[in-house]
Amino acid sequence: MSHLRSRRRLALAVPVVLSLTASLGFLPSTASAAHLTAKATRAADGPNLAYLVNTRTDHHTIASVRKAIEAAGGSVVVTYDRIGVIVVHSANPDFGKRIRAVRGVQSAGASRTAPLSAAGTTDEGAVQVLSKAQEAKLAKSAAAGEEPLEADQWDLRAIGADKAARIDPGSRRVTVGVIDTGVDDTHPDIAPNFSAAQSANCVSGKADTTYGAWRPVDADHYHGTHVAGEIAAARNGTGVAGVAPGVKVASITVAQPDANSLFFPESVVCAFVFAADHGIEVTNNSYYVDPWEYNCMDDPDQRAIVDAVNRAQLYAQRKGTLNVAAAGNSNDDLDSDALVDASSPDDSTPTTRTVDPHECFDVPTQLPGVVTVSATGVKGAKSYYSSYGKGIVDVAAPGGDKFQIPDTPSKNGRILSTLPNGQYGFLQGTSMASPHVAAVAALLKSAHPHATPAQLQALLKAEADNPGCPSDPYDGDGDGVVDATCVGGKRVNGFYGFGIVNALRAVK
Known part of the structure; x- marks a missing residue:
């Protein structure tokens, strides 16, 4: 078993109900899904990675972003509508960059650096x-x-x-x-x-x-x-x-x-x-x-x-x-x-x-x-x-x-x-x-x-x-x-x- 070396707490003197997204200044892009084209982005020309796409929580935004995900060469694993988090798999090396340009997307990025086909805890020493x-x-x-x-x-x-x-x-x-x-x-x-x-x-x-x-x-x-x-x-x-x-x-x-x-x-x-x-x-x-x-x-x-x-x-x-x-x-x-x-x-x-x-x-x-x-x-x-x-x-x-x-x-x-x-x-x-x-x-x-x-x-x-x-x-x-x-x-x-x-x- 391996790690856990946790560090500084976020310095947010705010109620727990506040969104960290808002307090750290995540801003939605003004770009549109129309900027994305499905034609080259569907090609599996990169490692198949998992992504997190974080959006506004209204149904219209989530539906629009899901369409943009497909157009950018991604497939939705699960959507957590109530918190605006969509888990995606994609082999498009430009997926993160493209999806961050979509209207309503507040942050997005790969959740790992190795392909999905590749593969912590906090105990100190062997059991x-x-x-x-x-x-x-x-x-x-x-x-x-x-x-x-x-x-x-x-x-x-x-x-x-x-x-x-x-x-x-x-x-x-x-x-x-x-x-x-x-x-x-x-x-x-x-x-x-x-x-x-x-x-x-x-x-x-x-x-x-x-x-x-x-x-x-x-x-x-x-x-x-x-x-x-x-x-x-x-x-x-x-x-x-x-x-x-x-x-x-x-x-x-x-x-x-x-x-x-x-x-x-x-x-x-x-x-x-x-x-x-x-x-x-x-x-x-x-x-x-x-x-x-x-x-x-x-x-x-x-x-x-x-x-x-x-x-x-x-x-x-x-x-x-x-x-x-x-x-x-x-x-x-x-x-x-x-x-x-x-x-x-x-x-x-x-x-x-x-x-x-x-x-x-x-x-x-x-x-x-x-x-x-x-x-x-x-x-x-x-x-x-x-x-x-x-x-x-x-x-x-x-x-x-x-x-x-x-x-x-x-x-x-x-x-x-x-x-x-x-x-x-x-x-x-x-x-x-x-x-x-x-x-x-x-x-x-x-x-x-x-x-x-x-x-x-x-x-x-x-x-x-x-x-x-x-x-x-x-x-x-x-x-x-x-x-x-x-x-x-x-x-x-x-x-x-x-x-x-x-x-x-x-x-x-």
Whole structure:
């Protein structure tokens, strides 16, 4: 599994219902579809790419643009009328340029750099799978009333989730959507709380609700199953427990089914819209949208990606969905003046570029209204890998840290959760921190069923515990070198935002 190094949040002090398109000055072209001719543009003389075409949302404009797409040599995969996003395939190398000249098109561009015939997540390091013998040995350490493997779940105790479960494990009327690599709903810890009716496969950009389509293609696509268990593994006398073991969890698969597991923007657009339309209250997003680690607004393709995904996640917010996302694993100060991106595009040949953090954005974690989460270890300190930044990170949560050793049977500072095929294993990363926050948000939604996404985010912040910036220089890996500088005070700072979330307070 690969990446997620999220960067600065868009500096938009606006309500979440505002369109990022408008606030960043996307303007419709005054050109007409009549400028396009079908004759040479239909030729397959370029790579067959996926495109995002973002338009005004009136029916007349969308119908007109769809005709222009066909004339420019494109074929429509799906149209999301309510947000004005059209997913298109085209082999015309001039398709993007031509369609951007059409009246009513506000932004358009390729969603990838490699052909469709060619082919991230946020775990830091390889998964550590528990053997059956290790499971049996660990189960002997379980206290009365605990799940068999709970003795190794220091993260539950760190945020009071073990005590919270005795008061209120969460409502089955609340669902967390795991937008990820797929979830193995046959896992005995996930099956009791899984919602098939709210699950789908969005890889193509169009939701496939065929039974089982949401599952991972193989055991190597373990990420989504681990995340789902962290959120809602049942307290059923088997394996582990989730932070919110009474809520439901759904799977919205967006990862390509190959070894790279890339998350392309049309898949993520589909996922946010599906979640919104199927009554999902919270989504967890432990990834950045491929192929660009940062999407720069002076590039028409990357600009279209930001526009399309933002329209989708804002639509979800308007429908009552809170979106939670990981901050990244590069130990970067997300409030810095310049960033180096050496991994983009990750679907072809990456090049090193220096990007302006005020003009180039990690999607979806930096979009307005999205809750950005940093990671902590068992000592409550920032995890050595976790990105940070004052005004960027909203809250923190346990994500694991191999250098912060817990007093548990396995002495493993990572996060223990579910894996495909009935297995369990340890992972660390902001990928693991984000689902802790999503689960606490689900507990809050259970207690306050009429709370809006903005109100839920405010509650997460108000009930968090902020340790404040460390008094000593931060040396996360213990090598004697200062690794990061925390800026801010006890109320809000760059390492923890408003603090580490608290599940016990959420149910009280």
